[in-house]
Amino acid sequence: MGGRPAKSEYADHWGLDPEITFLNHGSFGACPTAVLEYQTELRKRLESEPVRFFEHECVPLWQEALDSISEFLNADPDGMTFQNNATGGVNAVLRSLQFEPGDEIIVPDHSYQACWNAIDHVARRWGAKIVVVEIPFRLEDEDQVVELILQAVTSRTKLALIDTVTSPTGMRLPYEVLVNELQSRGVDVLLDAAHGAGIVPLDLSSLDAAYVAGNCHKWLCTPKGSAYLHIREDKKAEIKPISISHGYSADLPTQEKFRFEFDWPGTQDPSPWLCIPYAIKYLDGMVNGGWPAILERNRNLALYGRDLMCEALGAEPPTPDSMVASLAAVEISADPEINDPNNRLDPLHISLFDDYGIQIPVWPWPHHNTRYIRLSAALYNGEEEYQYLADALRESL
Ligand SMILES: Cc1ncc(COP(=O)(O)O)c(C=O)c1O
Incomplete structure (x- = not known):
C-alpha cells in the first residue's frame, strides 16, 4: 500500500497526527486548534x-x-x-x-x-x-x-x-x-x-x-x-x-x-x-451551509466508508441508511477467544494501528456474542482514508 491517505480539506483546523488515519472521532472527539487556543x-x-x-x-x-x-x-x-x-x-x-x-x-x-x-x-x-x-x-x-x-x-x-x-x-x-x-x-x-x-x-x-x-x-x-x-x-x-x-x-x-x-x-x-x-460558531463557519451541511457531509462520508468496509469484509450493510449518522459499524466474527471482554484491546485493532497507522475501534460486544468494527466520519476525514481502511482490512483478514 502506498503513502498516507489524504485527510479532508478541513483537516488543517485540527492538530491531528498526520501519520495516523484517525477514524475514531466517536470515542473522545477531537478539538480544533483554534478552540484549544x-x-x-x-x-x-x-x-x-x-x-x-x-x-x-x-x-x-x-x-x-x-x-x-x-x-x-x-x-x-x-x-x-x-x-x-x-x-x-x-x-x-x-x-x-x-x-x-x-x-x-x-x-x-x-x-x-x-x-x-x-x-x-x-x-x-x-x-x-x-x-x-x-x-x-x-x-x-x-x-x-x-x-x-x-x-x-x-x-x-x-x-x-x-x-x-x-x-x-x-x-x-x-x-x-x-x-x-x-x-x-x-x-x-x-x-x-x-x-x-x-x-x-x-x-x-x-x-x-x-x-x-x-x-x-x-x-x-x-x-x-x-x-x-x-x-x-x-x-x-x-x-x-x-x-x-x-x-x-x-x-x-x-x-x-x-x-x-x-x-x-x-x-x-x-x-x-x-x-x-x-x-x-467556529465549526459553523468552517463549512458552507453551517451545521446542517456538516451533519449531512459526515453522514454521507460514514455511508461511503461503511459500504467500502462491508465490501472488504464480504458483508451486507447491517441496517438501512436511515440508521446511519456519522458512525457506522459492521460485525466481524464471534471468535470466543478474541470475544473475551477482559481482552481489552482486540488484536485487529492493534494490528490496524501498528501495521497501517489506522485508529479505529474493534471491540467485543458480549451481549451479541460478536465483535464490531466501528468507523467515524468527522470533518477532517476524507474519502481516501476509508479506501485505505478497506484495503487494510482485505490484507489483514
Ligand atoms: C452512547 C454513549 N453514552 C455515553 C457515553 C459516555 O460518554 P462520556 O465518556 O463522555 O461520559 C458514550 C461514550 O462514547 C457513548 O457512546
Whole structure:
C-alpha cells in the first residue's frame, strides 16, 4: 500500500497526527486548534486573578454558554445544566430518582456499558427490575426497534434509557418516535445523547424527553470535559447534581437554587463549557451551509466508508441508511477467544494501528456474542482514508 491517505480539506483546523488515519472521532472527539487556543486564553484570564474571574468574569460567560447550547438544541435554558461528561449526567438523574421494589427500567442491549452499569447500581439499591431489550444488529427498518422496545413496557415500567446513536453498534435509533411513544405510555425517557449534538438533529423542546444527557466534547468538538444534562421543568425538583455543594442549603427562589446547585458543584475548571459558543460558531463557519451541511457531509462520508468496509469484509450493510449518522459499524466474527471482554484491546485493532497507522475501534460486544468494527466520519476525514481502511482490512483478514 502506498503513502498516507489524504485527510479532508478541513483537516488543517485540527492538530491531528498526520501519520495516523484517525477514524475514531466517536470515542473522545477531537478539538480544533483554534478552540484549544481560545481555551488557553480563558485559562490565562482565570489564573491571572482567580477570584475576580469566578466572582465576575465567569458569570456572563457561563450564561452565554448555557444560552448557546440551549439555542443549538432548541432547549429551555432554565433546565440546562453543565456536566463533565454524559456519564455524569446519566448518573445525576439515576442517583436522584426513587424507585419502588419491582419497578421496571428498560435498557436496550446496545446501550453504553457505563450507563447500563449506573442503572444496574441503582436498580440493585431500590430492588427495581432491569428489562433488557434484545435488539438484533441486522435490521430491515427502524420500526423493528420501536416494536421491540414498546413490547417491553408493562404497568411497572418507570424509565427507559434510549440512545440517540448507539455506541458499540453506531446505530442511529428512531429516538424521536421512541421518546414520544414511551412517554405517552407513562414511561419517562432518559435520552443518552452522548452522540447527539453535532451528529443528529436534536430539538429538545419538540422531543420533550424528561432527561437528556449529552456531550459537547464529541461532535461539537469542544475541549474534553464539556457535556450537559437537560432536565424537563416538571422533573427539576427531583434531580440533584452528583456533587451536593453550597447550593443545597441556600435559601433562594426555586430557579436560582436549581442554578446554584448545578452551577457550583465545587471548584473546577469552567473553560471546557465556556468554549461551547466559540466551538459552535467556529465549526459553523468552517463549512458552507453551517451545521446542517456538516451533519449531512459526515453522514454521507460514514455511508461511503461503511459500504467500502462491508465490501472488504464480504458483508451486507447491517441496517438501512436511515440508521446511519456519522458512525457506522459492521460485525466481524464471534471468535470466543478474541470475544473475551477482559481482552481489552482486540488484536485487529492493534494490528490496524501498528501495521497501517489506522485508529479505529474493534471491540467485543458480549451481549451479541460478536465483535464490531466501528468507523467515524468527522470533518477532517476524507474519502481516501476509508479506501485505505478497506484495503487494510482485505490484507489483514
Ligand atoms: C452512547 C454513549 N453514552 C455515553 C457515553 C459516555 O460518554 P462520556 O465518556 O463522555 O461520559 C458514550 C461514550 O462514547 C457513548 O457512546
